[in-house]
Amino acid sequence: MQVPESAAAAHQRLERLRVKEHPHCFVCGAPAGRLGVTFAVRSDSSVEATFECADLFQGYPGKIHGGIISSLLDAAMTQCLFARGEVAVTAELAVKFKKPVLTGRSATVTARMLNDYYPLYVMEAELLQDGSVAATATGKFMHLESREPAR
Numbered sequence: 628m629q630v631p632e633s634a635a636a637a638h639q640r641l642e643r644l645r646v647k648e649h650p651h652c653f654v655c656g657a658p659a660g661r662l663g664v665t666f667a668v669r670s671d672s673s674v675e676a677t678f679e680c681a682d683l684f685q686g687y688p689g690k691i692h693g694g695i696i697s698s699l700l701d702a703a704m705t706q707c708l709f710a711r712g713e714v715a716v717t718a719e720l721a722v723k724f725k726k727p728v729l730t731g732r733s734a735t736v737t738a739r740m741l742n743d744y745y746p747l748y749v750m751e752a753e754l755l756q757d758g759s760v761a762a763t764a765t766g767k768f769m770h771l772e773s774r775e776p777a778r
Contacts, residue, residue, distance in 0.1 A: 637668040637710040644709040654702035664699065664736075666706040673739035674707045680730045680756070691728040696754060700764035703738035704750035708768060711740065715748055715768035722764045728756050746770030 649655055654662045662684075666676040678699060686692035701720055708715050728734055738752035747767055754762045 634668045634670050634672075637672065640712050641666065641668060641674070641706055641710040644712070644714060645706065648709070648714050649705070652702065654698050655706065662695075662699075664702065666703065666710075668710045669737075671739070672707075672710065673737055674703055674710055675735060675737045676703065676706075678734050678736060680728060680732055680734055682730050685730050687727075689727075689730050691730060691734075693722075693724060696724070696728055696762050697722045697764070699734075699736045699754060700738070700752040700762060701766065703736045703752045704764070704766045704768065707738040707740060707750060707752075708748060713748065713768075714771045715746075716771050717766055718747070718769045719767040720764060721766070722762060724762050726759070726761050728754065728761045732756065734761065741765075 645655055654664050664676045664678055666674045668674055680691050684691050684695045700722060701717055734754055734756040736752060736754045738750060740748060741751055742749040747769060750766045750768060752764045753760050
């Protein structure tokens with residue numbers, strides 16, 4: 628019987644691959660001029676992060692730019708793959724905007740894997756603000772390099 632992997636072990640793998648594969652990522656990178664979003668692995672193997680919706684990221688006044696929202700959703704799916712030891716690039720991204728994401732408050736982005744058709748992964752993500760879904764995405768990601776062992 629295989630023992631389920633801990634979220635802590637998956638988070639360590641996520642961080643290792645993030646540093647190795649995405650050191651200058653606009654969303655998850657730390658240097659100045661980047662969003663610096665930090666993802667955590669949840670017990671169900673999905674990932675989650677909170678994003679402060681600053682005026683700097685607005686398109687229309689008081690509303691976060693759709694490109695920023697799309698980037699957050701895409702990055703969440705990538706981070707979910709990192710947590711599984713997978714390095715893949717976005718092959719297809721479909722975003723649905725359900726309501727404006729407002730500045731001056733936080734939003735939460737989550738992602739999970741729907742299917743593993745190695746070398747293709749099907750993912751989904753959503754962005755919530757004030758407890759309701761503001762945007763969703765589905766994505767297909769193509770395997771990029773050798774798998775990192777899960778343990």
